[in-house]
Amino acid sequence: MPTITTLTLYPIKSCAGIDLPAATVTATGLSHQHVHDREWMLVDSAGQFLTQRSHPVMALIVPLLQADTMTVHAPDMPPLAIPTAPLQPGSLPAVAVQIWDDTVIAHDCGDHAAGWFTRVLGQPCRLVRFDPECERLASKKWTNEAAVPTRFPDGFPMLLISQGSLHDLNQKLQAQGRAALPMNRFRPNIVIDGVEAFEEDFVATIQAGPVCLRPVKPCARCPMPSIDQATGEFGPDPLDILATYRANPRVDGGITFGVNAILQEGDGEILRVGQEIALELDF
Template sequence: MPTITTLTLYPIKSCAGIALQAATITAAGLCHQQVHDREWMVVDGAGQFLSQRSHPRMALIVPALQAGSMTLQAPGMAPLEIPTAPLPTGLAPVIAVTIWDDHLSAHDCGGEAGRWLSQLLGQPCRLVRFDPAVKRLASKKWTDDADVPTRFPDGFPMLVISQGSLDDLNQKLQAQGRAAVPMNRYRPNLVIDGVDAFEEDFAATIEAGPLRLQLVKPCTRCPMPAVDQATGEFGPDPMDILQTYRGNPRVDGAPTFGVNAIVQDGAGETLHVGQEIALELDF
């Protein structure tokens, strides 16, 4: 029987994730202790989002959750504590930010967080938090025209990858004398096991009790999986292997790995590591 083997929450876009045993599923993705996936984001002085694509050291920013706060740690830096309680309506300062083609306002988390990030990344930075009054939606091209809310992910609330898919890729890497890569290079929210390699590509839905996820868009891949999440440095890039067998006609032939998902039914339900799931295939 297919099962969930890993649940990972990424409080800050492009920073380290937090492995969970259980998580609440909202329409906009995973939530734990009232902290939502990609609820925070690092921006430069012009409000443009930053990611590991250009700043691989962001992988070294490791969040930990406590009641009412989140502590950030990174090599050579004193811990930084960020409040996670809901911000007072209309009182928190806002700045204009840009994430891909979306221009929106976000809450500025203050000078201390900005100085901490600026020192670590070597350029002027700010930490911003998603404003729940702002509407940011996933691409309707892939959601059957449904309004699907998101915060600061690249495009969709959740990413699903099967363990079999990673095992298949690693077998190809090792056949060339190259090292296997861990799952955290691909930054999924849900890892599932008990299915064939890339079976998620052909799944219409994943059901877990009353929760029903719709798998909507293959995840196209950029150079980020070349970043070693333990060192924050670029290393060998598995992209060349993916290009040999993972070109996907649904996204103009770009290599894909994993599938983006949205909540079809059951928002508010809880998922658990070890929970059995059912995939409905759509050939």
Template sequence: MSTITTLTLYPIKSCAGISLQAAIITAAGLSHQHVHDREWMVVDQAGQFLSQRSHPVMALIVPSLQADSMTLQAPGMAPLEIPTVQPEAAQAASMDVTIWDSSLSARDCGDAAAGWFSQVMGQSCRLVRFDPEARRLASKKWTLDVDAPTRFADGYPVLLISQGSLDDLNQKLQAQGSAALPMNRFRPNIVIDGVDPFEEDFAAIIQAGAARLQPVKPCTRCPIPSIDQATGKFGPDPMDILLTYRGNPRVDGAVTFGVNALLLEGAGEILHIGQSIELELDF
């Protein structure tokens, strides 16, 4: 039987995730306690997004959710508490931000948050929140012209990986004397089990209750899987071995691991650990 084994919400882009027993699936990704996936983002003074690619220490910024707030912890820092209740639009300061090829207005989270993040990151930066009035869509090159909203994710609402795919990679790593890696190196929202390694690559539809997910693009991998999410330091790096068997001609030979997906039906459905799923394959 194929099931969901892990659900992870990443409130702040490139920071640690929150492991959940259940989460609401929306068109823009997972949600829990009115907090959405990649709803916040750290930017430099020019509004350009920052990530673990240049600041691996972001892996050590750990969020936890309370009723109306989110507490952030980082080594050597006093906890930072930020509200999760959206302020009235008239009371929200705005800032123009850029993430990849998207430019949009976001809500600035204030000087206290900016100072805290600047100290952790070692450079002047600010925390911003996705503006509910903003609109950012996944690339229609891959969504087949479907409007798929996303927030500050790299490009798509959901990243899904099978446990079998990681097990296959770890077998290869261990065969050459390297340590096995945890799934958090690849930062998926949904992990499934009970399918063959990389079977998600060939799924046309993934059905979980009333939620109908469509994988639309293989996930190309950047240097982040080489960052230990427990230490915020590089190594060991799985990319060398992935290069030997995971180059994907659909994306000009780039290494892929996992699939980016969008929601076709079932917005508001609750996904939960242990939930049965069905894959419709399209070879």
């Protein structure tokens, strides 16, 4: 029987994730202790979002959750405590920030946080928190015109990958004398096992108890899987191997690995590691 093997929350976009034994699933993705996936983001002085693509050291920024606080760690830095209690009106200044083609309102987390992250990244930057009153939607081209809310992911609330898909890639890498890669190179929210390699590409729905997820778009990969999440350094890029068999005409020939998913049913329900799931295929 297919099962969920990993649930990962990424509180700060492009920083390290937190593996969880269970997570609440919402329309905007996974959450835990009222902290939502990609609820925070780093921006430059112009309000443009920053990621590991340009700052691979972000992989070494590690958040930990306590009650009403997220403590953030980085090498050679003191811990930084960030409040996670729900935002109160006027508690933080509102700013306009840019993420891909979207301009959205966020809340600036202050000079102390900005100084901390500036030292880690080596360039001026600020930490912002998503405004829950702001509307940012996933592409309706892929959601069948459904209005699906997101926070600061690249485009969709959740990313799902099967363990079989990674095993298939690693077999090809090792056949070329290269090291196998861990799943965290691909930064999924949900990992499943008990299915064939890339079976997730052909799934119409994934049922996990009262939760129903719907994969909507193959995930076209950027160079980020070449970044070692343990060192924050660029290493061998698996995209050259993936390019030999994972170019996908659905995304104009982009190299895909994993699927972006949205919530169809079960807002506020719990997903658990080890939970059995049922897949409905869509051929």
